[in-house]
Amino acid sequence: MNRMLGGIEYVADYAGGMAINACRGLGNWSLFVWEAMRWLTHAPYRMRLYFQQMEFIGVRSVPIIALTGLFVGAVFGLQTGKAFALFNAETLVGATIGLSLAREIGPVFTALMVTARACSAMAAELGTMRVTEQIDALETMAVDPIHYLVVPRVVAATLMTPLLTGIFIFIGVFGGYLVGVQLLNIDEGSFLNKLYYYVDVNDLIGGLVKSAFFGFAISLISCYQGFNTRNGAEGVGRATTQAVVISSVTILILDYFLTSWILHVFKSTII
Amino acid sequence: MTGDAIVFHDVCKSFGTQKVLRGLNLTIPRGKITVIIGRSGGGKSVILKHMIGLLRPDSGEVTVDGTNLSTLDSMKLREIRTKFGMLFQNAALFDSMNVFDNVAFPMVEHSDLDKNKLAKRVKELLSLVGLPDIGHKMPSELSGGMRKRVGLARAIALKPEIMLYDEPTTGLDPIMTDAIDNLILSMQKELGITSVVISHDIAATFHVADKIAMLSEGEIILSGTPDVFKKTDVPFVRQFLEGRSTPSASGLNDIKDLR
Numbered sequence: 323m324n325r326m327l328g329g330i331e332y333v334a335d336y337a338g339g340m341a342i343n344a345c346r347g348l349g350n351w352s353l354f355v356w357e358a359m360r361w362l363t364h365a366p367y368r369m370r371l372y373f374q375q376m377e378f379i380g381v382r383s384v385p386i387i388a389l390t391g392l393f394v395g396a397v398f399g400l401q402t403g404k405a406f407a408l409f410n411a412e413t414l415v416g417a418t419i420g421l422s423l424a425r426e427i428g429p430v431f432t433a434l435m436v437t438a439r440a441c442s443a444m445a446a447e448l449g450t451m452r453v454t455e456q457i458d459a460l461e462t463m464a465v466d467p468i469h470y471l472v473v474p475r476v477v478a479a480t481l482m483t484p485l486l487t488g489i490f491i492f493i494g495v496f497g498g499y500l501v502g503v504q505l506l507n508i509d510e511g512s513f514l515n516k517l518y519y520y521v522d523v524n525d526l527i528g529g530l531v532k533s534a535f536f537g538f539a540i541s542l543i544s545c546y547q548g549f550n551t552r553n554g555a556e557g558v559g560r561a562t563t564q565a566v567v568i569s570s571v572t573i574l575i576l577d578y579f580l581t582s583w584i585l586h587v588f589k590s591t592i593i
Numbered sequence: 594m595t596g597d598a599i600v601f602h603d604v605c606k607s608f609g610t611q612k613v614l615r616g617l618n619l620t621i622p623r624g625k626i627t628v629i630i631g632r633s634g635g636g637k638s639v640i641l642k643h644m645i646g647l648l649r650p651d652s653g654e655v656t657v658d659g660t661n662l663s664t665l666d667s668m669k670l671r672e673i674r675t676k677f678g679m680l681f682q683n684a685a686l687f688d689s690m691n692v693f694d695n696v697a698f699p700m701v702e703h704s705d706l707d708k709n710k711l712a713k714r715v716k717e718l719l720s721l722v723g724l725p726d727i728g729h730k731m732p733s734e735l736s737g738g739m740r741k742r743v744g745l746a747r748a749i750a751l752k753p754e755i756m757l758y759d760e761p762t763t764g765l766d767p768i769m770t771d772a773i774d775n776l777i778l779s780m781q782k783e784l785g786i787t788s789v790v791i792s793h794d795i796a797a798t799f800h801v802a803d804k805i806a807m808l809s810e811g812e813i814i815l816s817g818t819p820d821v822f823k824k825t826d827v828p829f830v831r832q833f834l835e836g837r838s839t840p841s842a843s844g845l846n847d848i849k850d851l852r
Contacts, residue, residue, distance in 0.1 A: 447689075459685035461647060462678075462679040463702065464671045465702050
């Protein structure tokens with residue numbers, strides 16, 4: 323009987339501890355987001371920091387976005403080209419690539435690439451600053467670290483992710499064109515014609531809006547992870563891993579909810 | 594203003610299960626140099642971080658110029674912090690900036706000096722800590738002692754009312770140690786800066802201190818003028834000041850007996 327009670331006590335203790343930790347985590351996260359939003363509109367605006375982050379997150383991501391975009395579009399062209407040939411619908415390859423890139427593949431892949439390249443670096447950099455007391459030093463010099471470090475990163479990611487998505491979509495469609503038209507000999511005229519006809523401006527806008535939300539979410543998550551790093555080098559490693567994992571999962575989950583909202587708001591004229 | 598610049602009243606602080614401060618009472622007199630001594634890992638840095646609001650007490654209160662820090666929000670706390678300069682144990686220089694930008698940082702943020710004046714002031718500060726020509730170097734290229742001196746230049750850039758030094762001379766050669774001690778003294782004499790120094794260097798402690806406080810087991814076990822410390826017969830304080838690893842002289846005999 324006593325052993326059973328002990329067991330129940332252990333389980334209750336464990337579950338209670340988990341619940342308290344979850345609440346604490348959620349509370350800390352909410353406070354962090356609240357502080358970031360509060361400082362967003364607060365002077366001084368350190369423009370140099372904004373441009374530095376835009377360069378790091380945006381400009382320096384262009385090569386990898388272009389490369390992945392090209393090959394994602396190309397493989398899409400190859401798969402759909404082969405599959406659609408089975409029922410003589412090759413002319414729809416261009417439209418299929420265009421629509422799926424603009425609505426889903428572009429925003430999601432770009433956000434994942436930005437997570438891998440820029441957000442991991444954010445978490446590691448802020449984490450290192452935390453464990454070497456550089457964030458504390460900022461505070462002692464009466465500079466709010468969220469204002470100085472987090473706000474420029476979040477703003478830059480929110481602005482740059484849609485731009486990168488645009489590049490990804492454009493180059494992806496080009497990759498699909500190369501494979502579809504040049505390699506699989508689909509008629510160029512009907513490939514482009516169907517692309518123009520089926521892909522609506524609203525599809526593109528919806529995709530870009532979605533990617534802005536992605537950029538906002540993943541940069542906040544990564545900064546939060548870096549900001550709350552503990553325990554030296556090991557902690558920095560853990561924070562970086564957490565930032566990448568949580569950001570990636572968030573992108574995929576958020577994607578569903580954003581899509582259901584965007585399909586409602588930015589109605590395409592065709593589908 | 595006279596009186597006490599900083600007052601700790603019954604401050605407790607724990608990290609997880611580890612109790613670091615257990616009802617600590619301490620006053621830091623204005624315009625004087627207070628040295629806090631105690632064993633490594635005893636919570637001296639934790640005391641310093643409470644003074645500037647980097648840490649908040651679990652219970653008890655810390656007041657600076659009569660303002661209880663626990664009651665302030667982040668904006669108000671920021672105003673209080675402009676009175677402080679703090680030198681961290683490992684200097685905490687921004688490793689993404691070179692030495693010049695590090696030292697210039699507080700002035701860029703809080704003053705409207707133009708470029709020329711800023712450059713002049715940075716040069717002045719770097720000369721003051723004996724490193725006039727390293728503005729272009731990155732912190733990773735500097736030795737620990739040099740980093741600490743750059744950190745000191747950055748901390749005093751805005752002429753703070755209260756300076757907090759976390760082991761300012763650890764890792765420096767004897768000549769530099771003396772130079773830094775004299776710098777701490779002259780800032781207090783000429784500018785009337787209130788200083789709090791954490792130190793392991795007993796000779797330097799007696800050289801600079803107006804007041805000494807000894808921390809042990811999360812409490813201040815003795816505080817007073819250097820004379821009080823010289824005359825004290827509290828066993829642990831004596832042991833610490835004399836640098837013995839055993840509690841009393843007879844401890845030495847115990848070891849001899851074992852042989």
